[in-house]
Amino acid sequence: MSDYMSAIGRRAKNATKYMNRLGQIEKNEGLRAVAEALREQGSFLMSENEKDVQAAQTAGMSEALVDRLRLTKDRIAGMAEGLDQIAGLDDPVGEMISMKTRPNGLRIGTRRVPLGVIGIIYESRPNVTADAFGLCFKTSNVTVLRGGSDAIHSNQAIVKVIRETLKGQDLPEDAVILVEDTSRAVVSDMMKLHGLIDVLIPRGGAGLIASVVANSTVPVIETGTGNCHVYVDEYADLGMAVDIIENAKTQRLGVCNACESLVIHEKVADEVIPMIYDRLRKKSVEVRGDEQAVRIQDGILAATEEDWSTEYLDSIISVKVVSSIEEAIDHINRNNTGHSEAIITENYDHALQFQDEIDAAAVYVNASTRFTDGFEFGFGAEIGISTQKLHARGPMGLLALTTTKYVIFGNGQIRK
Amino acid sequence: MSDYMSAIGRRAKNATKYMNRLGQIEKNEGLRAVAEALREQGSFLMSENEKDVQAAQTAGMSEALVDRLRLTKDRIAGMAEGLDQIAGLDDPVGEMISMKTRPNGLRIGTRRVPLGVIGIIYESRPNVTADAFGLCFKTSNVTVLRGGSDAIHSNQAIVKVIRETLKGQDLPEDAVILVEDTSRAVVSDMMKLHGLIDVLIPRGGAGLIASVVANSTVPVIETGTGNCHVYVDEYADLGMAVDIIENAKTQRLGVCNACESLVIHEKVADEVIPMIYDRLRKKSVEVRGDEQAVRIQDGILAATEEDWSTEYLDSIISVKVVSSIEEAIDHINRNNTGHSEAIITENYDHALQFQDEIDAAAVYVNASTRFTDGFEFGFGAEIGISTQKLHARGPMGLLALTTTKYVIFGNGQIRK
Incomplete structure (x- = not known):
């Protein structure tokens, strides 16, 4: 395990403490501020993206793939609009799903809480960077993003805008951390951060997903292969x-x-x-x-x-x-x-x-x-489509980014 | 991968098809018949268990551990009573949790369904064998059980009684399959049956659980370590x-x-x-x-x-x-x-x-x-206590052994 990746894991875990304390209003204002900043800094984002596009063209990437990589004014507006939409969705965090009183008087409630730290490993589309941040932030999760090396300048630029905006709003900037070292060794380390990262979501081709399933000690949600x-x-x-x-x-x-x-x-x-x-x-x-x-x-x-x-x-x-x-x-x-x-x-x-x-x-x-899609199913957004049976199955909206915690109110009960 | 373990995986997967078709009445009658058979065959179970007890004593196992291993008349009655209780619980399978009609007329329902094949890796207490079968069978899941070598004769005897009873009731005997080869190589193979086993639940000490988390490609639910x-x-x-x-x-x-x-x-x-x-x-x-x-x-x-x-x-x-x-x-x-x-x-x-x-x-x-216990929380039974955040957290009752499936009723809808 490299010091680099374990340090990121510890920073992320530490940031969950601040995320847990955020209220809905602060989170939604943060999302809208980030959307606004992405719009304002469109030229910066496009000029950084141009570095990735040129490198890809020099390396002989197909035009279809280069197109997936490209950030245009419209696509940046789309990312910002996505964040505004997420700000407008209901926040599932904090909802008490049920509360029962047991015969001994214990009141046992089931409350929705964030998962904690969500790691996302993805390939070339840079708009995933803003989307994934938005969904995770809305649900009070910290996101550790590991995008492809093809999109590194674009991802660095987007994450820089997000983090600076959060800091300006007195929100925890470590709510989103980009893994800037895109070597294979570092992604292997990321999959071993059991105890620091709570779930890994690979988004990409079948090869990427199979590799994460085979190597991760962190729980994985498999997404998006569809025969x-x-x-x-x-x-x-x-x-x-x-x-x-x-x-x-x-x-x-x-x-x-x-x-x-x-x-x-x-x-x-x-x-x-x-x-x-x-x-x-x-x-x-x-x-x-x-x-x-x-x-x-x-x-x-x-x-x-x-x-x-x-x-x-x-x-x-x-x-x-x-x-x-x-x-x-x-x-x-x-x-x-x-x-x-x-x-x-x-x-x-x-x-x-x-x-x-x-x-x-x-x-x-x-x-x-x-x-089969989060928008078509009425979830308002999606982080991916789970093809496994544990935790979440099918399109994953905000709910899939939460877990539950039992909160128990007693007045001195002991077990007989 | 040994042929032995992959053949078990395929048999288990194949049996899910028959489990999916079982109704509540058949399942509850099956559970009660197994309970009755365990009571009737108490002498057989105890004489097989005696082989494990003697081997353990010869090997110098501590009396506390030998006691965990021992099947008495009371403990067999307890196992049977456990199955009768499970038969009396509400069956979550088939429940339609929600059904919404979308603007385009698609009716999208969320239905509770079995996980499929549940692998359980556990240590010496043989009563886990009957408990785990009962909870999994009630929720229409197939169980692959890998108990410890210390309890092998006891586990073989219990599983023999269960399978014979199921067969006698025209129920799928492969609803429960015991991994009779207790070598380490076979348990490693079991953890690699991604696609055949849907979830692995290790029940035992921290060492066992850490080893399963580190080596499994099948999704794992971590249970039962409590500081x-x-x-x-x-x-x-x-x-x-x-x-x-x-x-x-x-x-x-x-x-x-x-x-x-x-x-x-x-x-x-x-x-x-x-x-x-x-x-x-x-x-x-x-x-x-x-x-x-x-x-x-x-x-x-x-x-x-x-x-x-x-x-x-x-x-x-x-x-x-x-x-x-x-x-x-x-x-x-x-x-x-x-x-x-x-x-x-x-x-x-x-x-x-x-x-x-x-x-x-x-x-x-x-x-x-x-x-913190399934009975105290009012679930009627538990398969373990999850200490992870994905899928299930805290005491796991029958619901934790199910997943959901979207069932969509259309009349010709296509996506614009």
Whole structure:
């Protein structure tokens, strides 16, 4: 363990004490002040960001990735607007969820409290820096941010503006700490800060997440890998099925709740596969299928076993034909990542069976998987989408950044 | 990864499918049938247990530990009674916690569902085997049990009775799987079954828990280490303080919610330390203190730095004198394990400040720390006491063995 990272852990832990004492008004004023400062310092942020953009271009990064990295005036306005919105949300911290009086007179209350220190490990988009700070600050948590080396100048600039603003408001500037050393050794150390960091949230590709899960001694919330399916049941409204599939696959490529794989009941396969193929080809989506799908429709390429478990994040989709809803459910449970799954059916029993038996964070009947998102679910914001079962599952809003504490009021009770 | 352990993981995962389909009536009948079978097969259980007891005695195990290992008629009746009680509790699985209709007409429900496969790694007490099965089965989870080698014959016998009974009731016998190979290599493999086991709960000493946290890729719930404090404020009712301290330290030694360390405000130290010392000496408790405590009371031994962070689980207690409630809170937050902490005070502001600022699962005003327990909190049963912040904190009842799933009812919605 390097002194560098353990010192950051101790600073973060120490700052929780001050965060615990902040009231809602101070926190919301702090968030609005930071939003204002980000707007005012737009030129500074863009000039620092330009260093990252130039380095990325020199290193030959693809234009799509460079674009994710770039801060424009609009994107800075978007970050600021995000903080203003978070300021306007209800604060869950301090809520007493329940209070019971036991037979011995003890009053046992369950109160929502901050998690403490939240570590976020993420890749190139610098707007995550402001978003993550905002959600964690709103819930009285300290954030330790470890962004990618690609965005280091942008992240340093954003965190500098945040910390200076907090200091100017007499708020704890260590509410957000950037890990400026972006070496691999330091990120390994960060994952070992058990007792100083309360939870780690990796945001990025499957490789990053798997590495954090394998190496962290700090509890991890896994987010955002989505091998999502749409199952077209034998009792589906086929027109609805095609509309939903088009939306789930193509409304936005490269997001975790996009549909990557179709499962089609054999009784409707002959009719619906050509309809789906036509619609997706218009959006330039490559279709890969099993033997039956290939037989039904010219132009469908043969899928391999690997296709069933692949999250393409691209203009590709796979198609499998099944002979029963049970086979569909088994196939999906074997290959999915626990994110979002949909059935298209007009059959009551099949709708319920699918919702009962599919093991995923969000199970849809007759709707697009693209709705799995904190804003669409009405949370007002999200820190990510959990694909694990502990603590939080599905889109994580402010509540997912809190825990509970039992507060017990006695008047001398002892245990018999 | 040995084939042995990965095969168990796959069997467990496969059994979740059948568990998901069980209704409350079948589950409760199953639990009651297992309770009855344990009672009927008491002689078999005791004769198998005798093998473990004899092996332990031959190996020179202390009589206290041999006693924890021993199954008597009463203890078997206790295990059976525990299962009957669990059968009588409300089943949280299937409850729809909320259902909201979004502006686009999507109805988004949050339903409680089982975690899936719960791995439990525990030490010598064989009654944990039946308890853990009961709580997990009630919540439709599959349990993979890895008990200590000391209790292997007892655990095999208990699991045999459970599995045979389940089979006889047409219930999935793989609802409980015992890891019969008790080698260290196999327990290491068990911690790597990410994707097959959904959560690991270690139950045992601090060493076991630290090893699981350090090595597991499966999410872990840490339980049951308790370096619990009682703080006697300058505004305490001193008689109440002494009664509570006696209870918290001596009502039962060796449990995680027993008090291990006292913090005393200097304004009352001269008066209350002799009172506490007299009372604890009557129960043969050794008292170790800082310089001021040693000066105040003859017979108090000098504490070392190490004492402040030690969970004695024995007839020893430490005493520290402080000059303010802030110093008390800092000392406790630096040394505690996030379990249970108490303040004794008649001062309103100090009571609230302590509850606000102490970072622990249960924070008491004017009551004994010994109440932190699933039964005392009214949960009817517990699988352990979580000392971490993710997912569950404090005593874990049936709810802690569930997660949620979003079930979404649409009629063709696509995302704009």
